[in-house]
Amino acid sequence: MQVINLTYPDFARQIPAGAITLALGFFDGVHRGHQRVIAAARENAQANGTKLAAMTFDQHPSVVFQHAAPDHVRYLTTVAQKETLMAELGVDILYILHFDAAVGAMPPQLFVDQLVVGLHATTVVAGFDYTYGPATTANMQRLSDYAQQRFDIIEVPKAIDGTEKISSTRIRTALDAGLIDEANELLGYQYETAGTVVHGEARGRTLGFPTANVAHDNNERVPGIGTYAVMVHVRDQWVLGMASVGRNITFGDDRPITVEIYLLDFTGDIYGQNLTIRWGHRMRGEIKFAGADELVAQLQQDEQVTRDYYERHAFRARPRLWSAWLADKED
Known part of the structure; x- marks a missing residue:
């Protein structure tokens, strides 16, 4: 698996040529819900002859938006562990985007133009609740507006265990207990x-x-x-x-x-x-x-x-x- 660390906006020269199917998410824990997103992206990549790529962040957005101390945000998986798990899932390219104030301030259209189309994505796969900015304007329901028919969209539904959604928050709560x-x-x-x-x-x-x-x-x-x-x-x-x-x-x-x-x-x-x-x-x-x-x-x-x-x-x-x-x- 190829791991590429991105820093916005100076990253264009790092992007390999060729179409990709792109899975989006923070993927903390790479849990069963995340694995379904990757599986859907992998199936699409195989069907369309593209490479399978995933994009995550190097740190949680709370470090920027809530001014949390970077060395005190406790993760389910470190970046290195994410790399191992993504390789296990058959990802070809893992993009690790440095999440800073510039990325956090990107309007949804710019995010799509630069960090989806700019990565040569022909299909984007993400969970139903994925956001790429303010939840009211940068959600999966609005993604097709920003896509402008430049790529296909696969929205993966909620993964349930028992009666509740499988989520990183739920796993953190279980671990802490x-x-x-x-x-x-x-x-x-x-x-x-x-x-x-x-x-x-x-x-x-x-x-x-x-x-x-x-x-x-x-x-x-x-x-x-x-x-x-x-x-x-x-x-x-x-x-x-x-x-x-x-x-x-x-x-x-x-x-x-x-x-x-x-x-x-x-x-x-x-x-x-x-x-x-x-x-x-x-x-x-x-x-x-x-x-x-x-x-x-x-x-x-x-x-x-x-x-x-x-x-x-x-x-x-x-x-x-x-x-x-x-x-x-x-x-």
């Missing part, structure tokens, strides 16, 4: 974060459960407080783990939230290394134990639950996107 199983169902793959192993209190070693204290970037959205069955990519291998997100309240009140991971069947010094964490299943919330013995007994139970979970759910090293998720549910 620790509902990783629900979030994964909506994503269509297991949620993933990345962090660096830093020094912690080393208390786990005295309990027989040495943990890696993992620091995440401010832009990463870590699941809410709880204990999780996870897979961790460390030293070029995937390892079973138990992740605790919490304050370690057994050892005192008002402690900071940390992410600590006990790696099963793994030994070695990994301080300073980068880990990728794939969050599989929430086992329980945080518990204040009477003492270390109760905590160790619970950790032993958690280890067995983790092993049992991955016995039932075969781990896949590659992201599990919607097609694979459907196949599993139908088996």
Whole structure:
């Protein structure tokens, strides 16, 4: 997949020649709803012999419109993760547009002229609620007016899970509540974060459960407080783990939230290394134990639950996107 970073207005020389089918969206999470948009665009591209392209932004529009601090907006997927997922979905070209004040101020007609027609799009595919400016004037219903018959438009309807729309907001809410199983169902793959192993209190070693204290970037959205069955990519291998997100309240009140991971069947010094964490299943919330013995007994139970979970759910090293998720549910 070709990744092209665009900065408006000086980007024309970066655009490859040839017609494209263009999928539009911010695509935070690249969830099942987004995957339907990409699938519709891919089908159109194959039918018309064009390349499949997608365009996203490098940062959320709230950074410009609401003056949010760029390093404090927490995403479901980093730009690098979006690249990986888009490649999994068969995208040929991923345009990453730098969203700044100039882009935010573009009138709808200029956006279409410069960033749709200018990319050689013969068909545009987007979700029913996609906007490219003020929602009242820059919505999917108005897109044909701005298109002026220069490209076709495919509007992808709302994707529903249960009785509600699949949305990035819904997934963020589930993650913040620790509902990783629900979030994964909506994503269509297991949620993933990345962090660096830093020094912690080393208390786990005295309990027989040495943990890696993992620091995440401010832009990463870590699941809410709880204990999780996870897979961790460390030293070029995937390892079973138990992740605790919490304050370690057994050892005192008002402690900071940390992410600590006990790696099963793994030994070695990994301080300073980068880990990728794939969050599989929430086992329980945080518990204040009477003492270390109760905590160790619970950790032993958690280890067995983790092993049992991955016995039932075969781990896949590659992201599990919607097609694979459907196949599993139908088996």
